[in-house]
Amino acid sequence: xxxxxxxxxxxxxxxxxxxxxxxxxxxxxxxxxxxxxxxxxxxxxxxxxxxxxxxxxxxxxxxxxxxxxxxxxxxxxxxxxxxxxxxxxxxxxxxxxxxxxxxxxxxxxxxxxxxxxxxxxxxxxxxxxxxxxxxxxxxxxxxxxxxxxxxxxxxxxxxxxxxxxxxxxxxxxxxxxxxxxxxxxxxxxxxxxxxxxxxxxxxxxxxxxxxxxxxxxxxxxxxxxxxxxxxxxxxxxxxxxxxxxxxxxxxxxxxxxxxxxxxxxxxxxxxxxxxxxxxxxxxxxxxxxxxxxxxxxxxxxxxxxxxxxxxxxxxxxxxxxxxxxxxxxxxxxxxxxxxxxxxxxxxxxxxxxxxxxxxxxxxxxxxxxxxxxxxxxxxxxxxxxxxxxxxxxxxxxxxxxxxxxxxxxxxxxxxxxxxxxxxxxxxxxxxxxxxxxxxxxxxxxxxxxxxxxxxxxxxxxxxxxxxxxxxxxxxxxxxxxxxxxxxxxxxxxxxxxxxxxxxxxxxxxxxxxxxxxxxxxxxxxxxxxxxxxxxxxxxxxxxxxxxxxxxxxxxxxxxxxxxxxxxxxxxxxxxxxxxxxxxxxxxxxxxxxxxxxxxxxxxxxxxxxxxxxxxxxxxxxxxxxxxxxxxxxxxxxxxxxxxxxxxxxxxxxxxxxxxxxxxxxxxxxxxxxxxxxxxxxxxxxxxxxxxxxxxxxxxxxxxxxxxxxxxxx
Numbered sequence: 001x002x003x004x005x006x007x008x009x010x011x012x013x014x015x016x017x018x019x020x021x022x023x024x025x026x027x028x029x030x031x032x033x034x035x036x037x038x039x040x041x042x043x044x045x046x047x048x049x050x051x052x053x054x055x056x057x058x059x060x061x062x063x064x065x066x067x068x069x070x071x072x073x074x075x076x077x078x079x080x081x082x083x084x085x086x087x088x089x090x091x092x093x094x095x096x097x098x099x100x101x102x103x104x105x106x107x108x109x110x111x112x113x114x115x116x117x118x119x120x121x122x123x124x125x126x127x128x129x130x131x132x133x134x135x136x137x138x139x140x141x142x143x144x145x146x147x148x149x150x151x152x153x154x155x156x157x158x159x160x161x162x163x164x165x166x167x168x169x170x171x172x173x174x175x176x177x178x179x180x181x182x183x184x185x186x187x188x189x190x191x192x193x194x195x196x197x198x199x200x201x202x203x204x205x206x207x208x209x210x211x212x213x214x215x216x217x218x219x220x221x222x223x224x225x226x227x228x229x230x231x232x233x234x235x236x237x238x239x240x241x242x243x244x245x246x247x248x249x250x251x252x253x254x255x256x257x258x259x260x261x262x263x264x265x266x267x268x269x270x271x272x273x274x275x276x277x278x279x280x281x282x283x284x285x286x287x288x289x290x291x292x293x294x295x296x297x298x299x300x301x302x303x304x305x306x307x308x309x310x311x312x313x314x315x316x317x318x319x320x321x322x323x324x325x326x327x328x329x330x331x332x333x334x335x336x337x338x339x340x341x342x343x344x345x346x347x348x349x350x351x352x353x354x355x356x357x358x359x360x361x362x363x364x365x366x367x368x369x370x371x372x373x374x375x376x377x378x379x380x381x382x383x384x385x386x387x388x389x390x391x392x393x394x395x396x397x398x399x400x401x402x403x404x405x406x407x408x409x410x411x412x413x414x415x416x417x418x419x420x421x422x423x424x425x426x427x428x429x430x431x432x433x434x435x436x437x438x439x440x441x442x443x444x445x446x447x448x449x450x451x452x453x454x455x456x457x458x459x460x461x462x463x464x465x466x467x468x469x470x471x472x473x474x475x476x477x478x479x480x481x482x483x484x485x486x487x488x489x490x491x492x493x494x495x496x497x498x499x500x501x502x503x504x505x506x507x508x509x510x511x512x513x514x515x516x517x518x519x520x521x522x523x524x525x526x527x528x529x530x531x532x533x534x535x536x537x538x539x540x541x542x543x544x545x546x547x548x549x550x551x552x553x554x555x556x557x558x559x560x561x562x563x564x565x566x567x568x569x570x571x572x573x574x575x576x577x578x579x580x581x582x583x584x585x586x587x588x589x590x591x592x593x594x595x596x597x598x599x600x601x602x603x604x605x606x607x608x609x610x611x612x613x614x615x616x617x618x619x620x621x622x623x624x625x626x627x628x629x630x631x632x633x634x635x636x637x638x639x640x641x642x643x644x645x646x647x648x649x650x651x652x653x654x655x656x657x658x659x660x661x662x663x664x665x666x667x668x669x670x671x672x673x674x675x676x677x678x679x680x681x682x683x684x685x686x687x688x689x690x691x692x693x694x695x696x697x698x699x700x701x702x703x704x705x706x707x708x709x710x711x712x713x
Contacts, residue, residue, distance in 0.1 A: 057183030085139030183212035253429030290495030293405030355403025485563030490515020492540035507603025588624030591666025
């Protein structure tokens with residue numbers, strides 16, 4: 001009996017100890033949760049009950065120098081879903097998808113996600129938003145956001161840029177000044193119960209967003225309109241690959257206007273090809289400046305005193321450097337002339353002599369001092385540095401060609417900045433696009449004043465250079481840039497386009513004019529660059545210079561610059577047109593139809609004459625590959641009687657021409673001494689004689705060409 005009691009007491013004791021241990025564990029756990037993890041779990045509970053709805057900050061406006069609003073933000077509803085509130089997702093998806101222009105399955109996939117918050121569509125139009133609001137669907141909410149609105153549509157879009165769906169800057173000023181423009185987002189906090197239902201009169205917290213700052217640009221809306229107008233005229237007349245006009249205030253470096261073609265509407269940037277908006281030609285396009293670069297050569301040599309205005313030069317029509325003859329655009333040469341006349345006549349041999357006398361070391365010093373080969377610091381995304389031959393690798397031939405604007409590539413913004421330095425008494429200014437940053441009350445947060453880089457040439461040299469450039473407008477190739485009522489100075493340029501495969505692209509040119517006005521007190525400097533104009537006219541004096549005249553006059557009148565009465569006008573004889581001629585490579589037109597041959601020669605800037613009767617070219621003088629001046633006449637033999645290079649009696653095998661174009665077939669047959677007689681167009685389909693047949697040199701191969709067929713079903 002005693003033993004039994006002891007066992008009972010032991011069992012009771014064990015149960016008691018176990019109960020105490022269990023209760024101690026519970027107490028310890030409760031203490032741990034309450035005191036150690038209490039704050040953490042409390043926050044998790046709040047997070048589970050609260051729903052955050054983001055409130056986007058309104059971006060700051062972008063304005064021109066006169067306070068005209070160019071870019072603003074307008075309200076737009078963005079539609080979101082709280083998935084666990086939506087009871088009938090199939091029905092909801094079918095109701096709202098058509099109103100949003102979305103696929104039903106796409107909407108259903110969004111509203112059935114296992115998440116607390118999902119955007120359905122951002123920044124929808126007012127009409128669609130109202131229709132969805134009228135449906136009063138549980139779980140579908142609306143957040144007021146702002147959408148960027150560009151008031152002038154195609155006014156300076158490469159400068160202003162655009163924003164993405166989340167209102168983030170993607171290009172131009174929108175991207176460059178993202179931090180200043182974007183503001184600070186806010187949010188709405190709403191309390192829900194365990195079932196996810198909004199609790200009436202519960203905690204609702206609104207954290208207001210802070211609007212972004214405003215950006216005041218140096219652009220002038222009116223001057224920009226003048227530029228856009230002239231660019232439209234250029235496109236309508238010449239249909240170029242691209243065109244750029246920049247207007248700068250020389251004394252401050254402020255960009256008053258900058259326009260490009262092709263252009264786009266930043267409100268609808270997704271609707272145009274990326275190639276149109278992703279690069280700004282004014283800061284990205286590298287091109288050989290041609291004769292506009294002679295301003296740099298002349299001013300540098302005058303500053304170093306290696307040439308004087310009255311120095312005499314003799315131009316026989318070419319300049320021999322090493323084994324190459326660099327021709328003057330005037331075939332017979334300009335003969336004896338002063339340096340003043342060298343500039344006026346844009347004489348290549350004269351400028352080559354000036355560049356070589358200046359020397360490599362000094363020439364490169366001034367090229368760098370003018371800002372070439374480096375970024376200007378304008379602040380726009382994607383700015384190129386230009387392309388220069390390293391000084392240590394430059395030869396006399398390189399110095400000779402650089403002196404006339406070849407063998408060096410610049411950007412439009414680099415060139416206008418350098419030309420403005422000449423207009424500004426030799427002082428190089430940093431180009432500027434932003435004047436100041438303001439808050440929403442107009443208080444200036446940051447003022448950005450003009451920044452002087454350094455003095456490149458003296459005031460005296462700048463004055464002499466300006467006078468020489470005024471002579472170009474009055475007496476030289478820049479006559480079409482004359483501005484009635486204002487003294488203007490400048491230089492035309494015509495350059496070939498460098499091919500991606502090396503050398504120059506046949507028939508592709510860049511026409512340009514760089515100038516400033518009035519000469520006695522320059523208010524504006526202007527660069528007009530037209531790349532690959534169509535229609536057979538490509539000289540800077542014909543394409544670019546005539547744009548300067550009305551543009552400069554309208555700008556100066558708008559700025560209130562007084563006109564000078566009774567200014568002398570340049571003597572322009574309509575029958576006497578002097579152009580800068582450049583070296584071009586004669587294309588191969590043998591065995592091509594006459595109309596195609598004529599087209600190729602026109603594109604290359606060459607004239608032509610025909611000999612004999614026929615529709616196919618059987619011979620040409622000069623031969624293909626010859627280096628001649630633009631405007632040279634190529635004689636086309638249509639009879640086949642001018643040949644005679646074939647070895648009498650020699651036979652060759654006729655090649656298989658199937659699938660070749662007319663040009664490819666013609667070139668191949670010409671290389672074998674055979675002649676092509678084509679019919680039709682497209683690619684070679686049948687030929688006679690057949691491939692492999694032996695034919696005497698000089699023989700004719702008849703080929704039928706047909707458009708390529710599409711083998712797809």
